[in-house]
Amino acid sequence: MTFENVEIPYGTYWSTPFAKWQGSLQHLHAMKFAAHVAKSELAKRDIDPKGFDSGVYGMTNNQYQSFYGAPWPLHELGATHTPGHMLTQVCATGARVLFAGASEVQMGLAETALVLTGDRCSNGPHIFYPAPKGPGGTGKSEDQVIYNFSNDAIGGHAMLDTAENVAAKYQITTEEQHDVVLRRFEQYGDALKDDRAFQKRYMTLPFAVPKHNFRGDDGVMEGDEGVFITSREGLAKLKPVKEGGTVTFGGQTHPADGSVGLVIATADRARELSRDPGIRITLKGFGQGRADMAYMPEAPVQAARNALRHAGVGIDQIKAIKSHNPFAVNDIVFARETGADLNRMNNYGCSLIWGHPQGPTGLRAILELIEELVIEGGGLGLFQGCAAGDSSMAVVLEVAER
Structure with missing residues (x-):
């Protein structure tokens, strides 16, 4: 089944700036924060929250009472009678929730759906799992964020190991990875030109950071926080994180906090909601894949x-x-396997540079993909990304004149 009557109304999407963990967003409940931002952004577009037939929320790190899922943030933002559900696919959550929302519209279950993502890598929960049959009744516990970065549930390896495995398989050097990092940092710089003109196409800047109780403001973010200034000389000073490896801290992303949202609707409804009804954004295809265990950066190719x-x-x-691209290795492998131009991928930015709050990451990239295509006068765009468990998601969309 193709997505024949499903569109993203132009301009009905937004992203907060991303903040490196333990930064300006560390004190905010991720679900409440996503609702707070969505309520404000919908109001700016004169979109009534009560008009949504369905909602999808994507998140990977537990928050207080996140057991209740999507109905809670939907109610918080004013969609008080809108049903919804919560999804997670670790780093591929952004693409997965887009697929879920689009599927509901395509199947006729909704005319207008709200897709939200929010995650806070900062201050991740410490979780205790009771085990009455264990020795002395002692249970197991985990620091959900940090522990799982370094302990794959299947193979026990760290995410870094997957990058090193792929680098070894394809004989990718540290220097090659650093060349990609320099190019991606240069591309991100294009998004900051003219007072962040590109980012302001989908991001409210400066961004007012709310207090923990969302009663007043706690501060202001001028843009993404925690982006590392990158130079060839600086990268050359970095040693691989793993003894005998190739991946440095410069060649990988950093954990972050943030929220991203968008609206999906039928064609008729999209025309009503769009900032420019002459622009049509359609979803052409989705794909998923899974690589061999501990070869995660390969998965997006499939x-x-x-x-x-x-x-x-x-x-x-x-x-x-x-x-x-949590690792520069990802882009190198993708270009080699598909023939894509390594230097033309990821114009205006990517997660390698602006960080990785997990649930929102892919969705922000998709917003930037849309805006790049609008600037270029339309065309087909592809988003692809890996996720823990050596899995991946990809999306093909088109921007065209209506």
Whole structure:
């Protein structure tokens, strides 16, 4: 089934700036924060929250009472009678919730759906799991965020190990990775030109950071917080994190906090809600994939091929590509395997530079993909990204005149 009557109304999406963990957003409940931002952004667009038939919320790190899922933030933002559900696929959550919202519209279950993502890597919960049958009744516990970065549930390895495995398989050097980092930092710089003109196409800046109780403001963010100034000389001073490896701290992303949201609607409803009804944004295909265990950066290649097949197009027809690239290795492998131009991927930014709050990461990249295509006069775009468990998701979308 293709997505024949599903659109993203132009301009009905937003992202907060991302803050490196333990930064300006560390004190905010992720679900309440997502609702707070969405309520404000919908009001700016004169969109009534009560008009949503369905909602999807994407999050990966538990928050206080997150057991209640999507109905809670939906109620907080004013969609008091809108049903919804919560999804997680670790780093691929952004693409997964987009697929879920689009599917509901396509199936006729909703005319207008709200897709929200919010995550806080900062101050992750410490979770205790009772085990009455264990020795002395002692249970197990985990620091949900930090522990799982370094302990794959299946293989017991760290996420860094997956990058090193792929780097070894493809004989990717530290220098090659650093070349990609320098290019991605340069591309991110384009989004900051003219007083952050590109980012302001989808981001409210300066951004007022609310207090923990959302009664008043706690501070202001001028833009993404925690982006590392990158130079060839600075990268050259970094040693691989793992003894005998190739990946440095400069060649990988950093944990972050943030929220991203968008509206999905039928074609008729999209025309009503769009900032520019002459621009049509359609979803052409989705794909997923899974690589061999502990080879996570390879997985997006399979997902992208499946999404392109679903959309009925070839990689040569794609005008712009965005990736969730927790490691520079990801982009190098993708370019080698697909023939994509390594230097033209990820114009205006990517998670390698602006950080990785997990649930919102892919969705922000998709917003930037849309805006890049609008600037370029339309065309097909591809988003692809990996996720823990050596899995991946990919999306093909098109921007065109109506």
